Amino acid sequence: MIQKKVCMVGVYGTGKTSLVQRFVHSLFSAKYHSTVGVKIDRKSVKVGDTDVNLLLWDIEGRTSDQEIPASYLKGAHAVFYVADGTRRETFEQLFSLQELARSAAGQVPSIVAFNKYDLKDQWLVQQADAAKLINAGFRMMTTSAKTGEGVEEAFRALATATLSSATTQTVQPPARHGN
Amino acid sequence: MVRVDASGLSHPGKVRSVNEDHFAIMTLQKAVQLRATNLNDTTLLERLRKPEVYILVVADGVGGGTGGKIASGVAVRSVVEYLAEAVGCVRDFDAESENAFLDQLSHAVERGHARLKEMFQTQGGPATTLTMMTLVWPRAYVVHVGDSRGYFLRRGTLKQLTRDQTMGNYLVDIGAVTEQHAQKAGLYNVLSSAVGGDLVPNIGVVDLADGDAVLLCTDGLTKHVSDGRIAEILASRSAEAAAHALIDAALDGGGSDNVTVVVAKAD
Numbered sequence: 186m187i188q189k190k191v192c193m194v195g196v197y198g199t200g201k202t203s204l205v206q207r208f209v210h211s212l213f214s215a216k217y218h219s220t221v222g223v224k225i226d227r228k229s230v231k232v233g234d235t236d237v238n239l240l241l242w243d244i245e246g247r248t249s250d251q252e253i254p255a256s257y258l259k260g261a262h263a264v265f266y267v268a269d270g271t272r273r274e275t276f277e278q279l280f281s282l283q284e285l286a287r288s289a290a291g292q293v294p295s296i297v298a299f300n301k302y303d304l305k306d307q308w309l310v311q312q313a314d315a316a317k318l319i320n321a322g323f324r325m326m327t328t329s330a331k332t333g334e335g336v337e338e339a340f341r342a343l344a345t346a347t348l349s350s351a352t353t354q355t356v357q358p359p360a361r362h363g364n
Numbered sequence: 365m366v367r368v369d370a371s372g373l374s375h376p377g378k379v380r381s382v383n384e385d386h387f388a389i390m391t392l393q394k395a396v397q398l399r400a401t402n403l404n405d406t407t408l409l410e411r412l413r414k415p416e417v418y419i420l421v422v423a424d425g426v427g428g429g430t431g432g433k434i435a436s437g438v439a440v441r442s443v444v445e446y447l448a449e450a451v452g453c454v455r456d457f458d459a460e461s462e463n464a465f466l467d468q469l470s471h472a473v474e475r476g477h478a479r480l481k482e483m484f485q486t487q488g489g490p491a492t493t494l495t496m497m498t499l500v501w502p503r504a505y506v507v508h509v510g511d512s513r514g515y516f517l518r519r520g521t522l523k524q525l526t527r528d529q530t531m532g533n534y535l536v537d538i539g540a541v542t543e544q545h546a547q548k549a550g551l552y553n554v555l556s557s558a559v560g561g562d563l564v565p566n567i568g569v570v571d572l573a574d575g576d577a578v579l580l581c582t583d584g585l586t587k588h589v590s591d592g593r594i595a596e597i598l599a600s601r602s603a604e605a606a607a608h609a610l611i612d613a614a615l616d617g618g619g620s621d622n623v624t625v626v627v628a629k630a631d
Binding site for chain 2: 226257
């Protein structure tokens, strides 16, 4: 079976672990536990006729005094960036995280999930922000680890992209969740 | 090259007559000795030399009579045997080999689980926790089942690498019960995952740095010794002295359970 390393990258508290929990175990916990180092989960998905085993590297979130170690990103086949739609600074840090990920893993397929879509009435990310991300080469989806909305689609889109390109590619999300 | 100083100890505690804990510390290295050559290529030895691999493991058996002791012993032996073979097959720890190695870590625990299931074919037979660290400097791979723990200390700050797999944590996480209810009902003392029981291994990675210390321990330590005290002991002593001091602290705190620690420090 084909194995693909997917790194979950973002600021602390954006919901990286919750997205993995939802995707792998169909569970959601409202209780916050910060990740120390990396937590690794697996899930197999079928892309067309191909079984792909996703190795999900849930990397501890960036904090004000702690950068994500580039060594964790080495050898990644894809990067799953996570921002919290209710915290604007998590969007602003995507650009430097992208720089870090590209220097460590190269231009591998990627996607940005704006998570916590269940709190969309508290959304602080605006249309102009989305345009900035598109200009920077990001593709975006909205997700809610709490309700499950968009989660399966985001991981599947990324798995598909890892198969369809060995070099530079960003993910075209399904229209329903696209921007 | 970084030198890793490792030491382990186990004690039955002050109350129990049988020690159901086990631990192991192993070092694996593919040795290549160049006996003679007239080659000019001085990098040859460097290329042939493979990284030294440390395997640290603790296990806390659960079960009536001597069942728990047997379970933790079987689990430790099984994973150590399996990894000794598997690590020998890993040519190098590049990204692709690492993905395969992560599979091997899961297989190692599954082997221990299968052996226990073969030995005790009844439902509810003895089981064990298992916390294992495979260290290929500077990367530490942690496999964790149950409520034994893994920690690392960096610049005086102690961080827990594992999360206890108990029914209390599980049911609180999914919102089925409150923390108070879980505490009152004793759910934090019931394992939600165990080798020989319902096995759900967690796998993690952390990159260590010079001066870091790591600790694997059974719950006989953490029942009686605070994180602050653990950090103090790890910070101020050699691995062997720290192991002794941690056991002493657990006994001074009550010693109500078997207690096992494995300490490793990187110089």
